[in-house]
Amino acid sequence: MSxxxxxxxxxxxxxxxxxxxxxxxxxRSIIGAIxxxxxxxxxxxxxxxxxxxxxxxDRIAFAGVxxxxxxxxxxxxxxxxxxxxxxxxxxxxxxxxxxANYYGQHLGDMFTEGQKPLEVxxxxxxxxxxxxxxKLYRIAYEGTITDxxxxxxxxxxxxxxxxxxxxxxxxIQSLTFTLxxxxxxxxxxxxxxxxxxxxxxxxEDRGTxxxxxxxxxxxxxxxxx
Amino acid sequence: xxxxxxxxQSDPGPSFFHYAQTAxxxxxxRQGEPESRHATTVVAVRxxxxxxxxxxxxxxxNYxxxxxxxxxxxxxxxxxxAISGTAARGIEFIRMAxxxxxxxxxxxxxxxxxxxxxxxxxxxxxxxxLSSPLVVIPLLAGWxxxxxxxRIFEYDGAGxxxxxxxxxxxxxxxxxxxxxxxxxxxxxxxxEGALDLGALALYEAGDNDPSTxxxxxxxxxxxxxxxxxxxxxxxLSGEAxxxxxxxxxxxxxxxxxxxxxxxx
Numbered sequence: 136m137s138x139x140x141x142x143x144x145x146x147x148x149x150x151x152x153x154x155x156x157x158x159x160x161x162x163r164s165i166i167g168a169i170x171x172x173x174x175x176x177x178x179x180x181x182x183x184x185x186x187x188x189x190x191x192x193d194r195i196a197f198a199g200v201x202x203x204x205x206x207x208x209x210x211x212x213x214x215x216x217x218x219x220x221x222x223x224x225x226x227x228x229x230x231x232x233x234x235a236n237y238y239g240q241h242l243g244d245m246f247t248e249g250q251k252p253l254e255v256x257x258x259x260x261x262x263x264x265x266x267x268x269x270k271l272y273r274i275a276y277e278g279t280i281t282d283x284x285x286x287x288x289x290x291x292x293x294x295x296x297x298x299x300x301x302x303x304x305x306x307i308q309s310l311t312f313t314l315x316x317x318x319x320x321x322x323x324x325x326x327x328x329x330x331x332x333x334x335x336x337x338x339e340d341r342g343t344x345x346x347x348x349x350x351x352x353x354x355x356x357x358x359x360x
Numbered sequence: 361x362x363x364x365x366x367x368x369q370s371d372p373g374p375s376f377f378h379y380a381q382t383a384x385x386x387x388x389x390r391q392g393e394p395e396s397r398h399a400t401t402v403v404a405v406r407x408x409x410x411x412x413x414x415x416x417x418x419x420x421x422n423y424x425x426x427x428x429x430x431x432x433x434x435x436x437x438x439x440x441x442a443i444s445g446t447a448a449r450g451i452e453f454i455r456m457a458x459x460x461x462x463x464x465x466x467x468x469x470x471x472x473x474x475x476x477x478x479x480x481x482x483x484x485x486x487x488x489x490l491s492s493p494l495v496v497i498p499l500l501a502g503w504x505x506x507x508x509x510x511r512i513f514e515y516d517g518a519g520x521x522x523x524x525x526x527x528x529x530x531x532x533x534x535x536x537x538x539x540x541x542x543x544x545x546x547x548x549x550x551x552e553g554a555l556d557l558g559a560l561a562l563y564e565a566g567d568n569d570p571s572t573x574x575x576x577x578x579x580x581x582x583x584x585x586x587x588x589x590x591x592x593x594x595x596l597s598g599e600a601x602x603x604x605x606x607x608x609x610x611x612x613x614x615x616x617x618x619x620x621x622x623x624x
Contacts, residue, residue, distance in 0.1 A: 190466050214466050215364040237363040
């Protein structure tokens with residue numbers, strides 16, 4: 136009988152983390168930021184149909200980076216969870232924190248017990264009202280949840296983009312200002328991002344129950360000009 | 361309820377109803393003879409720019425259970441859904457339909473077509489009516505965005521879905537409402553004509569069917585009237601509906617409680 140090689144738990148975790156980080160670093164980044172009327176999510180995404188940002192519930196949105204098939208499955212599960220919870224209890228009882236915790240548990244389980252860790256990082260954004268606060272939850276590949284106060288950057292180059300965005304936008308501003316800062320932080324000093332390569336989703340109160348909207352290319356150009 | 365993840369073989373896809381069944385959110389079924397009476401009248405009338413729907417507001421058990429329930433609800437911004445039959449199941453059915461259409465839209469990032477919505481409801485009705493004595497018969501009307509036309513879909517007890525090109529009725533007052541619609545319907549009806557005809561059909565049903573409430577001038581409770589056109593679902597204001605029924609009532613009073621030889 137052959138003996139399996141001994142791998143220390145430290146080494147195992149390190150290898151798995153490296154594997155997940157490499158996968159995530161291949162994809163492009165997303166910024167989610169609170170502005171004075173809501174939450175805006177900006178992704179660099181050359182595809183006009185394979186979305187990274189999506190509506191989950193009346194006041195909750197999802198954004199994912201990394202492997203599309205992996206985060207899209209999590210997105211679908213999130214919509215099911217939210218619709219199922221709202222159907223069983225009430226629409227007011229659907230809260231982003233509970234959803235973020237479920238994602239954290241699942242990603243944590245996959246990281247330690249799965250065949251391979253999921254190569255994704257996700258953002259759950261909630262637009263606040265009287266019952267729930269405005270929140271940005273970042274859930275990392277190993278299940279860590281962080282509650283970001285003003286903005287969050289997901290993806291490979293997160294640290295650099297984070298610094299660039301923080302330098303441009305140091306307080307809660309208008310949608311136009313926040314969007315401009317996010318686009319320039321994603322682009323960096325050496326390039327400009329065409330509007331076709333941007334995906335922008337907004338959570339904002341417009342007097343309707345559902346608050347999520349996707350901004351069209353025309354609308355984004357107008358805001359950026 | 362944990363995170364509802366499925367593998368590729370067992371994934372219910374964008375259908376909320378199938379997910380709800382998998383997750384045990386839909387009620388279990390029970391065999392038995394149908395025991396519900398369809399104490400309601402709802403009419404839908406097509407006109408050149410859309411569809412009008414009118415419904416009475418009375419819930420009837422062995423006595424009057426409620427005088428102000430809503431039997432028409434927007435299933436989404438371009439679709440109206442009305443129910444007759446068991447109130448409990450009907451209300452759940454409307455919630456399920458509303459959520460299913462929204463769920464599909466969020467999952468796939470595209471809205472279902474009107475025909476898609478109509479067909480989606482068939483197996484839900486079939487499952488409820490053939491496995492439970494608590495029968496529900498809905499009526500679906502909406503604005504078809506791809507063909508730019510108002511359309512009506514009615515259902516039989518087994519979930520069969522039929523498109524109606526003119527008008528449709530559900531509930532115990534149907535014979536009276538339908539007679540009025542058959543005499544008054546024209547293919548060139550405009551919005552005003554369709555609202556008048558729909559209100560008159562409901563008035564007739566309320567006048568003849570003990571389980572359908574006509575206008576209630578004592579409590580200022582009037583039937584519910586909606587219009588669905590290229591602007592989406594709109595409910596008529598209480599005053600607009602009251603005015604319309606007041607006119608019909610005054611005419612009837614003058615002619616001694618009968619229509620008086622004309623359709624009015």
